Amino acid sequence: MIGAEKIIEKKKEYLFPSSQGNHFYKNPPQIVKGDMQYLYDDKDNKYIDFFAGVSVMNCGHCNKEIVEASINQMRTLQHTTILYLTEPMVNLAEKLATVLPGDLRRSFFCCTGSEANEGAMLLARLYTGKNEFIALNNGLHGRTYLTMSATAIPMWRADQDLSASIHFAKNIINEKLNIDEAAKESLRSIEKIINTRGAENIAALIAEPIQGNGGIITPPLWYFKELKSILEKNKILLIIDEVQTGFARTGKMFAIENYDVVPDIITVAKALGNGMPISAFCTNDEIAKAFTKPSASTLGGNPVSSATAIAVLDYIEQNQLCKKAEELGIILKGKLENLKNKHNIIKDVRGIGLMLGAELVKENGEPASEETDIILEKLKDRGLIVGKNGLGRNVLAFQPPLVITEENIETLITNLDQVLDQVLDQVK
Incomplete structure (x- = not known):
């Protein structure tokens, strides 16, 4: 093992500048091993992982049952092309159809969330014959040209000349309004775009049910029903991006199910492969008919x-990870809210299930971005891996493997409480 410093040297030497500074810590560890909810570095330090590789490792790191399924397949057949007949893909499509919301049952498999969202947007254009899209502020949908165009987080918009076919509406965050009023303002913003651009030009609206990188932005439970009604009235499709929220993370197989809405198209990735690259865009029979040219x-x-993905779906079902995420999410959220009542730096705790965020702000109301970095560093030194997101990079992100325990949560809360005391004392 070459160690963290040598890895950083090689990143600087051989990777693009865009990849060189992408680590959370001033003193980042070299991670060398994973075991369910735990990670280990090259010095054999153990960490409880509360980020799961950004909502990827829902079933835990190096889950033996899932790894065994992958290895068994590798021993017999790794790859041909989908132009030849193999059984695993169609078996996965069949199994996925049993867990997708409503009448969604057709899948097109690819490798990344960006590719899935790009495919979903293509499908919407093919089906509607329309060209434009609505996306929400704070959303993140990918790194391809069209998905980057639909991304509203400045740090992820690398290209300065993106598509003009995407129109951004307000999301549910408004400092002057409560969440319900902000959500109503978001819907009015969407209706204004439809009226301005013309419903005859807009193919779909794309949205995350909970905006992960945007700061765990969580709409009220009535929001998507109202949104779907507006879109249906105008013959505009709803694309729901479940790349980060899918596969039991929020206590449901898909986060949109918390809102009792069936989208027209849904995209999945990340946790479907539990570390193995796989994604899909999925729809109903009627919309699928529009995609006829060979692809x-x-x-x-x-x-x-x-x-691997079949083993993931089996593991989620057999180990009741939806139920576990719901129950542990209630516990974790309650404890974070207790910390909010104690520490003024925590402005808000939000999310559903085990996709939770704690927004940190300074006394003057500005994002506590520097403090967030200090907290992450101190937690890492105590053996806890926590993420961060939000436009100001000031939201602590709690998106652990769904196999964590109540004891793990107690360890996190005890240490976070102590770290917050330390950081606030330093600020004073």
Whole structure:
């Protein structure tokens, strides 16, 4: 093992500048091993992982049952092309159809969330014959041209010449309004875009049910029903991006199910492969009919990824991870809210299930971005990995493997409470 410093040197030498500074810590560890909810560095330090590789490792790191399924498939057939007949992909599509919301049952497999969202937007154009889209402020949908165009977080918009076919509406965050009023303002903003651009030009609206990178922005439970009604009236499709929220994270298989809405198209990735690259965009029979020209993803739905994903879905079901995420999420959220009542730096605690965020602000109301970094560093030194997100990078992100325990949560809260005391004392 070469150690953290040597890794950083090689990143500087061989990777693009965009990749060189992408680590949370001033003193980042070299992670060398994972075991369910735990990570280990090259010095054999143990960490409880409360970020899960950004909502990827829902079933835990190196989960033996899932790894075994991957290895067994590797021993027999790794790859051909979907132009040849193999069984794992169609078995995965069949199984996925049993857990997708409502009448969604057709899947197109690819490798990344960006690719899935790009495909979903293409499908919406093909089905509607319309060209434009609505996206929400604070959203993140990918790194391809069209998905980056639909991304409203400045740090992820690397291209200065993006598509003009995307129109951004307000999301539910408004400093002057409560959440319900802000949500109503968001819907009015969407209606204004429809009226201005013309419903005959807009193919779809794309949204995350909970905006992860945007700061765990969580709409009220009535929001998506009202939104779907507006879109249906104007014959505009609803694309729900479940890349970060899917597969039991919020206590439901898909986060949109918390809102009792069936989207027209749904995209999935990340946790479907539990570390193995796989994604999909999924829809109903009627919309799927629009995609008729030959298309394929060379590695999408390959036998190994498909076998892994089937094992993931089996593990979620057999171990009741939806129920576990719901129950542990209530416990974790309650304890974070207790910390909010104690520490003024915590402005808000939000999210559903085990997708939770704690927004940190200074006394003057500005984002506590520097303090967030200090807190992450101190927690890391205590053996706890926590994420961060939000436009100001001031939201502590709690998105752990769904196999964590109540004891893990208690360890997190005890240490976070102590770290917050230390940081606030330093600020004073």
